Amino acid sequence: MPESAINDASGDPAGKQVTVKTPKVATRALWIMGISIILVLYVHTSLAPALTQMADYFDKDYATISWVLTAYLVSGAAVTIVIGRLADTYGPKKMLLLVFVCYTVGTILAGFATEFYTLIVFRIIQGVAVALVPVSVRIARDLFPPEKFPFAQGVILSMYQGGSAIGLVLGAAVVYFGGWQMVFFSAIPFSLLLLFLLWKFIPKISTAPLEGKGNDSAPKRHGKVIDIPGVITMVLTTSTFMLCFTFLGKGSEGFGLFLTFLIIGVVSMLAFFFIEKRSESPLINLKLAFHRIIRLGNISYLMLGIVQYIIFSTIPTLGQTPEPYGLGMNTLQVGLLQLPQALVFVALGPVAGILAVKYGSSKFIVPGSIIMCIGIVALLAFHSTSGQVASVLILFAVGGAFVTLSANIIIFFTPPGSTGVVSATYSTMRIIGGAIGPVIAGMFLALFTSEVQTPEGVTSLVPNAMAFNGILLFGAIISLSLVALMFIMKRRALKMGMPSNK
Structure with missing residues (x-):
């Protein structure tokens, strides 16, 4: 990408700190979009502790019932990049409303499903809402001054992580007291309210002309053409x-x-x-997609998705596995175990964004990845009590909040007119990582098992210490690679002209 394009993307080629006031419409839109993202992720991750109950209700085995989660992720991964491009082409507000209408319809209908494959169809419809994150990033970049955009993106990405963690906590309680249908029913009034707020308070955003092949000398077609x-x-x-x-x-x-x-x-x-x-x-400018920073950022988000979803999928299993291999908790207790992590994800995201605005995102991504790595290594060493697990998960959450600031570096090198598709790409890589992580964890859980006897005298196979240690060791190795990626990204970005305070 030409240096001029890079400077245009920064909005501040000299790297000077400029004090600007954020428009009220931008702040209001940011929090409406952020709460919408929390709701979407809350419903999805709340279904994880409901799978056993759903398997009984629909008379399906665990492998089949897990498609309640898989169908959503496959749907989201399939359409997110396309919707990101459509947001750049036809306007992000239109795509935002389309995405949330699909989500609301799917949510209203899913709770009434009495047949398994009907529920899967509704989950596929809901999966379109995965694109809410990149479309929100596109809107935030247009509404916020360039100097304040890192804060906005920090909030959006923290709401993604926070929503996932909140779902594991609050969803456990909802399922415990109200059943799996209540996960959907509890979201319906909020979904309808947020749909109205998105329509009412998100301003219409103008779109940039479509780019050509990425060659400055090549002719470019302007207009709303879809590949x-x-x-x-x-x-x-x-x-x-x-x-x-x-x-x-x-x-x-x-x-x-x-x-x-x-x-x-x-x-x-x-x-x-x-x-x-x-x-x-x-659909995607290949020259931009293989830009040295954007390519590295996509790989980093793949690794981040793997690490985070290894932890998200393993902790509930560790909590519910009987002693001496697990913590012997019920669904509600497992949710409370993850409450500190959830609170840190939600609270620290805006703080990380403020720090990024003041000091620059590049200063925090390496320390954040190191903290995350330390958290997983500590979890590998200390996971025999609920207090140990809850405490170490806080470290994991702190690191994750700062690692996501790497998205600000990706967007710095992205032309404004391609914000939707670029943010959709790294979001999709995170989704794919989120599919890989549980698969890796599941392989360890299936390979290493031991017999335990319940108080009723029933003998069953459960994951043993080797399974959990193997999962966490693998997660530590992936998180160590993430440290290396963050170090390379920071050094490369600074060499390519990004000011240290960005």
């Missing part, structure tokens, strides 16, 4: 790779489907690159 072959191959690529990782976790019975979807995914990805390279109005 349909690119859309089809992108949806096929992301959905098949998500299904590929899903079936990898099914053991030997899923290996054939794993290979099938892997081959389809690779072929469709190659077709996508072939199409995009020749398209006059590509």
